[in-house]
Amino acid sequence: MIFNPDEIYIIAEIGVNHNGSVQLAKELILKAKDCGANAVKFQTFKAEQLLSDQTEMAAYQKENTGSNQSQLELVKSLELSYEQTREIKQFCDANEITFISTPFDSDSLRFLVREMDVPFLKVSSADISNLPFLYEIACSGKHVILSTGTASLGDIEQALSVFAFVIDQGTQVHPSQQLFRAAYAKLNVRKQLRDKVSILHCVTQYPARFEESNLSAIATLKNTFGLSTGFSDHTLDEYAAVISLSLGAQIFEKHITLDKSLPGPDHAASMQPEEFKHYVEILHKTHAALGDGIKFMLEQESDNYYLVRRSIVAKTEIAEGELFTAENVTTKRAGRVCLEPNKYWEVLGTRAKRSFQKNDFIEL
Numbered sequence: 001m002i003f004n005p006d007e008i009y010i011i012a013e014i015g016v017n018h019n020g021s022v023q024l025a026k027e028l029i030l031k032a033k034d035c036g037a038n039a040v041k042f043q044t045f046k047a048e049q050l051l052s053d054q055t056e057m058a059a060y061q062k063e064n065t066g067s068n069q070s071q072l073e074l075v076k077s078l079e080l081s082y083e084q085t086r087e088i089k090q091f092c093d094a095n096e097i098t099f100i101s102t103p104f105d106s107d108s109l110r111f112l113v114r115e116m117d118v119p120f121l122k123v124s125s126a127d128i129s130n131l132p133f134l135y136e137i138a139c140s141g142k143h144v145i146l147s148t149g150t151a152s153l154g155d156i157e158q159a160l161s162v163f164a165f166v167i168d169q170g171t172q173v174h175p176s177q178q179l180f181r182a183a184y185a186k187l188n189v190r191k192q193l194r195d196k197v198s199i200l201h202c203v204t205q206y207p208a209r210f211e212e213s214n215l216s217a218i219a220t221l222k223n224t225f226g227l228s229t230g231f232s233d234h235t236l237d238e239y240a241a242v243i244s245l246s247l248g249a250q251i252f253e254k255h256i257t258l259d260k261s262l263p264g265p266d267h268a269a270s271m272q273p274e275e276f277k278h279y280v281e282i283l284h285k286t287h288a289a290l291g292d293g294i295k296f297m298l299e300q301e302s303d304n305y306y307l308v309r310r311s312i313v314a315k316t317e318i319a320e321g322e323l324f325t326a327e328n329v330t331t332k333r334a335g336r337v338c339l340e341p342n343k344y345w346e347v348l349g350t351r352a353k354r355s356f357q358k359n360d361f362i363e364l
Contacts, residue, residue, distance in 0.1 A: 002120060002143045003198065003228045003250060008287050010280055011100070011122075011253040012037035013232075016078040019264050025080075025088050032256055033097045035277040036284075040097055041122055041253065044085060044112055045104035047076040060206045061265040074265065082111050089116050106136055113140045122253075125149030125202050125232075128159050135175055138166040144197050145251065147232045149204030153224060156199065157184065160225065163196050164189045194227055198251055201244070202232035207269040210235045215243050222248040234269055238279045242286050254279060311338040312347055314356040322352050329362055339363065 003009050012032035018025035025042070032040045051072040061074060080088070085101070092099035102122040103109035112118050120143035127133055128151050137144060144163070148156055161184035165175060168183035183189050201218045203209075213235060222229040230251025231244040241252055255270035271279060297305060315330040322328070324347045331341045338361040339347070347362060356362065 002195070005228070005250065007250075008245065008283055009038050009230070009251045010036070010283065011039045011041050011251070012276065013041050013253050013255040013270075015041065015043050015255060015266055016075075017255065017257045017262075017264060017266055017270060018042075018078075018080070019262065020078055020080065022080075022084050022087055024258070026091050027258060028256060029088070029092055029095060029097060031258065031273040032276070033095055035256070035273060036280040037256075037276075038098060039100050040092060042080070042085070042088065042099070042101040043104065044082075044101045044108040045075070045079060046107060047072055047079050049105035049107065051075055058265075060269075065263065065265055078264070082115075085111070085116070103137070106133070109133075109136055109140065113142060118142065120145060123147065125151065125204050128155055131158070131162055131177075131180075134159055134162045135166070138163045138196075139171045143195070145200060145230070145253075146197055147200045147202040147253075148221070149202035149232070153220075156221070156225070160184060160190075160193060160197060163193060167192050167196065190226070193225075198228035198230065199225060200230045200232040200251060200253060201249070203234055206234055206266060207236050208234035208240075210237070210240055213240050215240060215247060218244050218247040218249050236269070237275075238282050241279065241283055245283060245286050246290060252283060306336045308333060309337045310334070310341050311336070312341060312344060312362045314358055314360045314362060316358055318352050318356040320352055320355045324348055324350055324352060324362070332359065334359065334361065 012035065014025060014028045017028060029040050053070055053072045055071040061071065065074065067074070089099045098119060100118050100120060100122055101112055102124050103112050104124065112121065121137060122145045123137060125147040128146065128148060146159060161180035164183040165180045168186060168189045169179065173179070199221055201221055203213055218229060218231060228250055229248055230253065231241060231249045232253040233241050254276065255266055256276045257267045257270035257272060260267050260270060260272060310331040311334050312329055313332050313334055314328065316328045318328050326348065329347060331344065347364065350364065353363070
């Protein structure tokens with residue numbers, strides 16, 4: 001498992017918020033580092049391999065850019081060259097923050113794996129049904145974080161079956177859906193998926209409405225697939241992430257920008273540095289507050305333990321040899337714990353081995 005199950009992992013999604021500028025990308029990297037992000041994520045693509053010139057912009061893209069250009073024209077303007085990506089990766093390395101990226105085409109995938117040697121890949125929700133591309137990604141051997149926006153459990157299982165097939169059969173057997181299903185049916189193969197794939201709950205809207213975030217799906221994903229699970233957060237504040245953490249999310253992805261008013265499709269749904277820093281801080285505080293789920297006396301409770309717990313004490317004066325009864329013994333807070341109340345019925349009916357004053361601790 002690539003992610004420590006006892007820690008949370010926060011990815012600052014720069015995406016295309018660099019607006020095609022390496023300098024802006026570097027500024028965002030430094031801000032993400034200062035905010036406490038574990039990694040920064042970019043998008044690596046060749047626009048003409050990704051989009052047809054007939055593809056319209058999404059409604060949110062039109063609204064956020066104020067433009068009616070084609071999606072190809074928009075994405076082309078945000079494309080980073082491989083040389084620019086190398087420079088950005090080197091800058092990340094020099095500043096000790098992990099560089100990762102989402103590939104959107106085969107050439108970009110090979111570049112990220114062979115030349116950038118990224119520690120893991122992020123796969124867009126848009127490619128969860130793109131089985132040929134998922135097969136190429138699985139063959140890379142890299143750990144994959146798979147976003148699940150717009151997906152059903154069946155869609156996710158189908159995507160995971162591709163990775164199961166590569167685990168089971170390697171890269172030399174001709175793939176097919178039948179073989180995908182056969183591989184996924186094997187329990188020992190599904191267990192090995194834990195080292196290959198993590199999944200993120202995601203709502204594919206920018207911004208996503210908090211009230212329609214379906215956050216309970218995080219527990220469903222975690223319980224159904226048994227993989228490291230997280231949340232690709234497109235809401236506008238930290239509340240959904242905090243809830244997600246309590247439901248089992250471990251990996252968090254959130255867009256960062258220098259200024260929400262900058263031109264571009266994603267700035268308006270991103271967090272500015274001061275907001276992002278608060279986001280990171282509140283997640284770490286929440287993670288610490290949740291603890292490990294084991295119920296026991298905490299260190300901070302130890303002093304109060306003796307003040308609030310009761311002991312069995314004399315209710316009245318008791319003579320040596322007298323029977324202990326409900327009339328002469330009781331339970332009280334007495335500043336320390338001696339004979340605990342669970343011994344009460346063992347005390348009743350026995351004889352006092354010495355005399356007791358009122359409020360003395362009873363001894364057997």
